[in-house]
Amino acid sequence: MPEHAELAVLLRAAYAHLPQFFAGSRTWSYVRPEARVVGRDVEGPAAHAGVLRRFLQVGGADQLAAVVGLVAVRPGLQRQGVGLALLERVQEFLDDLAVPFGILMCAEHHVPFYERGGWCRLSPRRSVHSPDDTTEPHPFVDEISTTTLVLPVRRKDWPDGEIHWNGATV
Template sequence: MTDPRWTVSWETDLDAAAHADVAALLSRAYARQSARFSDGRSWAGARPELRVVGRVGGVAVAHAGVVRRFLRALPDGGDVLVGDVGLVAVDPGHQGRGLGAALTARVVDVLVDLDVPFGFVSCGPAVEGFYRAAGWTRLPGVTVRLVDTHHRTRVDTDPAMVHAAGRPLSAWPPARELARDGQLV
């Protein structure tokens, strides 16, 4: 496999062709939810601020979106600034070749460049091990209250994971629940 060419782009710098390329990747990676990415729409909920994209032969094969936001650490942990990571995808035809690890390493670089203290991602149990291997830490027993892509508030019990990007993990506030007062990335 040819090594991918990696780019980091601000959302407002992407043109329609770039969105269509990412939307096609997200449709392949999230096949059961591919309708969300129709008509070149390259987001599902909140639009990312920044996108990390790996391309092979000019075609997007890896993607992650990042948006800065505050999470409320409940019941009394205060607010914590994070780089909220979502839409993490590797083209199914390119999986098993190290692209996911390369993608998450670049995401951590972006978090450091953004000067956020932590990265945050919620993921399905099936991919928790992937994130652990990339240096992310699960917050045990923590649920996440969020606004989903259908604009409904719900509580998510899937793994909530953090990465110490600018502060030590010991600085993460105590919490039983995190409130993500904005749509999923």
């Protein structure tokens, strides 16, 4: 799969701190995305995001959302606006999918990046997700998340309540 091999090169470079993923032509971490948004230049893939639609449960009710992750820009191109351009393409793609929302969890230091891209940080709330859907079952991560962000796509207000992800984050 040459497409996966070249995407894995980008993901290995961008996520150099996670060497256990992206060996060979593997292009996912805890769950395989259903779709990718990829930006290219002459050297190959330069920017990437993974997308996986899923029904989460929010406050006990089903909520469709596109889980977004594996957001990556080639290290030599970072801090030049490529990431924000990628987030614009992600938003367009989610709009084409006609999902109500995008959702992701990230590290605290990435929150300003996503907020500049139109994502909204949720107030702290209980979040339950699988740590890894690629191996045997492990206990769910059950925590108060302070870095869950949602992107309003076809709906405006994310519902209140604890979030059960029904799987791993992308």
